[in-house]
Amino acid sequence: MLIDILNGKRKITDFLPVKKTAASSCRCKGDGEGGKSNLNKDETGAYQQVVNKKMSRRKAFSEVTKGLLIGAGMAQSACSMTSNDSDRNTSQMKWEEYFKKNYRLMSDEEKEATVNRLTSLYEKRTGKHVNIGTEGAIENVLYGYAFNISKCQGYMDCVNACVKENNQDRSTQMQYIRIHEIENGQINFEGADDNFFHEVPAAGHFYMGTQCFHCENPPCVDVCPVGATWQEEDGIVVIDYDWCIGCRYCMAACPYDGRRFNWKEPEVPETEVNLVQHYLGNRLRKKGVMEKCTFCVQRSRNGKNPACVEACPTGARIFGNLLDPNSQIRWILENKKVFRLKEDLGTEPKFWYFMD
Amino acid sequence: MKRVIFGTILFAGLFLLGTMCSPPSHTEEHSHHLLDEIRQHQSPVEYEGLSYGTLDTSYLLSVHADLPEVEDFFTQKRVSEITSFPCANCHNQPLEAMKNAQKKDLKKAHWNIHMAHASENTMTCITCHAENNMNELTTLTGELIKLDESFKLCGQCHSTQYKDWQGGAHGKQINGWQTPRAVKTCVSCHNPHQPSFPSRFPARLNTNQLGE
Numbered sequence: 001m002l003i004d005i006l007n008g009k010r011k012i013t014d015f016l017p018v019k020k021t022a023a024s025s026c027r028c029k030g031d032g033e034g035g036k037s038n039l040n041k042d043e044t045g046a047y048q049q050v051v052n053k054k055m056s057r058r059k060a061f062s063e064v065t066k067g068l069l070i071g072a073g074m075a076q077s078a079c080s081m082t083s084n085d086s087d088r089n090t091s092q093m094k095w096e097e098y099f100k101k102n103y104r105l106m107s108d109e110e111k112e113a114t115v116n117r118l119t120s121l122y123e124k125r126t127g128k129h130v131n132i133g134t135e136g137a138i139e140n141v142l143y144g145y146a147f148n149i150s151k152c153q154g155y156m157d158c159v160n161a162c163v164k165e166n167n168q169d170r171s172t173q174m175q176y177i178r179i180h181e182i183e184n185g186q187i188n189f190e191g192a193d194d195n196f197f198h199e200v201p202a203a204g205h206f207y208m209g210t211q212c213f214h215c216e217n218p219p220c221v222d223v224c225p226v227g228a229t230w231q232e233e234d235g236i237v238v239i240d241y242d243w244c245i246g247c248r249y250c251m252a253a254c255p256y257d258g259r260r261f262n263w264k265e266p267e268v269p270e271t272e273v274n275l276v277q278h279y280l281g282n283r284l285r286k287k288g289v290m291e292k293c294t295f296c297v298q299r300s301r302n303g304k305n306p307a308c309v310e311a312c313p314t315g316a317r318i319f320g321n322l323l324d325p326n327s328q329i330r331w332i333l334e335n336k337k338v339f340r341l342k343e344d345l346g347t348e349p350k351f352w353y354f355m356d
Numbered sequence: 357m358k359r360v361i362f363g364t365i366l367f368a369g370l371f372l373l374g375t376m377c378s379p380p381s382h383t384e385e386h387s388h389h390l391l392d393e394i395r396q397h398q399s400p401v402e403y404e405g406l407s408y409g410t411l412d413t414s415y416l417l418s419v420h421a422d423l424p425e426v427e428d429f430f431t432q433k434r435v436s437e438i439t440s441f442p443c444a445n446c447h448n449q450p451l452e453a454m455k456n457a458q459k460k461d462l463k464k465a466h467w468n469i470h471m472a473h474a475s476e477n478t479m480t481c482i483t484c485h486a487e488n489n490m491n492e493l494t495t496l497t498g499e500l501i502k503l504d505e506s507f508k509l510c511g512q513c514h515s516t517q518y519k520d521w522q523g524g525a526h527g528k529q530i531n532g533w534q535t536p537r538a539v540k541t542c543v544s545c546h547n548p549h550q551p552s553f554p555s556r557f558p559a560r561l562n563t564n565q566l567g568e
Contacts, residue, residue, distance in 0.1 A: 328524025
């Protein structure tokens, strides 16, 4: 295998699990199909990778430790005066959480079970009820985004809304969105000021926002060695935070600086936690895992606009269904002069820029 | 001579090997372009069961777009938001009569309206407000326009923005992303007397260097 790679006969990515080819990413099977068949292929790939190779060992390990745990727990509770049913229950749930499957391989019951565990663990810790959704993609929907660089004034209201909505770490000031202040007459990110703080808009400058572009051919998904990130049927690239091993290959592979890493335990003040969450979206993350923009999956799959779109005071951000001929985004694609970043890479971002 | 033949064969061999080993180009890999695929979807999409999608059309106004490719959409009504409507409660005589009234009779109204729109040569109050019917607006040719439909008034001069607003490239959607669309009207965001947005400090410091 290594010799093949060195000889250039095969690319490293050929050996990685969930390889999505251009053909399988095709969504042109007529109205109503919306690229469903390719997901099965993805799922099989992930299944083989996760189950055949690792699940057996993982499963066996899980069973053994569960047995040990129950034995030890029983012994402890029998001898200890302090431990009670609730503590035992909590540690049991934590173990089950630790050995759960990759989200894509879970049955509906298993999804419900993990959500119940996460909810009651959070409730035990904080006394608050959190609502973790598992809504799947809506049929005939492929999300797309348009950004009007004539309209954006650099007010940064989108970033505030995003941080709040998605429970991002306050201590490292994690932000999915970057707003770049660029001098008129060029689109050059090297000359852009990403740390501006003065009255905006500054004369002779324009503003350009970047975030995860939810590429149709996402290189970050190709490089993930454990299948912890994938593209959903509605085009959103998501991460299973409990499957991510934190290798940051995806961060290196993304040509758009779209991914963020939790270098430390994220801190969100208890009063500011957004309790309306999604398993693949804004639920609380932990140290050592990747995260990024999910087009606010907890909002968009319920018909709402992402938080940044709603917060933008200038209307520079437009979100919609690319498969709906009456949507705003489709009108923009047909009637405005649109462009995307690094189009030559073939990543096919679903994030277009345009001007008035 | 042998050396030359050997060299040629070696070169040809290496060349062949090189072409065989080179990775496939992107044009081959992505013969299907996303835009072409998107364009094949031409039938309208129904969004059933979206909790956020149900529109309360009682406070909305249906707009028939000028553009043939744009289906009818909704926008916000305006009159309900104007605190002192109807204007004729105070404006019970024509503007000209009010202007000629004794100074002591002049009411101190609209003192806070500062016009920063176009120059005075281009427009005054009565370019938009109907001089003889203060409850309504007027087109450049003197036709009356309801305050709820003020976008038609703005669209007379700002035709590009008007077109973009109808299509969806200008303005903000108020009911989420699905269709039929409901969008804000011009004066929901722009103060008609000072339509441009003021410059201000950003809502937060841009600190992307701190985290990573």
